[in-house]
Amino acid sequence: MRVTLAQKKHEIGEKEKNLKIIEKTAEEEKDTDLLIFPEMFLTGYCLRDRLWYDSEKIPGLSSREISRAAVENETNIICGMPERVKTDGRLRNTALLATSDGELHRYRKTYLPNFGPFQDKRYFQADDDIPVFETPVGKIGMLICYDIFFPELAKTMAQKGVEIIAVISASPSTTRTYFEKVITTRAIETTSYLFYSNLVGREENMYFWGGATAISPKGEIIGKGKYFEEDLVKSEIELDALSNARRNRPVLNDTRKEIMNADRLIS
Structure with a gap:
């Protein structure tokens, strides 16, 4: 199975141009089975009050x-975008998953950063669902940026x-060292x-460092993108290797589900 991390420069507020980048990359990388673009790639991250106008329902045009x-x-x-939710009229920071058999899935960001340069809570509503999707290339879960710091x-x-x-x-350069440590931990x-697919380029005063990374179930770096430059990170993986990794280090099998109850953990 081939996975490609698309570390492409986008244009903030230029949805049609960014959509063309997605379409062109998909056409050029026909040999890949899974193509992953960063958070908010469709519109850019620092849209602020323009977010509402560039948001879309799913399914929608984009x-x-x-x-x-x-x-x-x-x-x-997989591509990040602002989603307008019909039921409550609020926006979600969403990861869209479009499959080869025509299905549309989505994950909505659970943890919204609201410190330093980040103002996610001002514009987005957090979501509580943690789905895993059955796809033609395996069982896929998605996380968005700050979510990675919450191991649950x-x-x-x-x-x-x-x-x-x-x-x-959409990680700026000031947070690079944190992300490079924690993504390997989550894989292990x-x-x-x-x-890990991160934005690259500049939006306002934020410099996104790129550094797309592919990590094996044993924590090995099997693909690494350039810093601050466009790149395509291509990896070949075998899902059969998962059973071997999980047999050698059976952390999932040994998990005591009875102590994972949130009330028990914080009492």
Whole structure:
């Protein structure tokens, strides 16, 4: 199975241009089975009050176009975007998963940073669902940026049988050292493949460092992107290797579910 992390420069507020980048990359990388773009790649991250105008429902115009690109190129595409939710009219920071068989799935960011340069809580509503999706290329879970610092999310996905965890991110250069440490930890403790796709380039006063990373269930770096430059990080993986990794280090099998109750842990 081939996985490609698309470390492409985007244009803030230029949804149509960014959509064309997604479509072109999918066409050029037809040999990949899973193509992963970063957090908010469709619109850019620092949109602030423009977020509402560039947000879309799912399914919507952009998600349908991404789905079409996935089907036509026989691949699966993950991309970050602002989602407008019909039920409550609020926005979510969403990871869209368009599969090669025409399905649309989504994960909505659980933990919203609201410190330093981050103002997610001002614009987005947090979500509580932690899904794992059955896809043509395996069981996929998704996390968005700050989510990675909360191990219960990845652990929950692992308990649901996740095989691949895609982490999409808009991490500026000041946070690089934190992310490079924690993503490897999450791969090891869940014995899952983990793919980290981060924005690259500049938005206002934020410099995104790129550094897309592919990590094996044993914590080995099997693919690494350049810093502050465009790149395509391609990895070949075998899902059969998961059973070997989980047999050698049976952290999932040995997990005591009876002590994972939140009330018990904080009492």
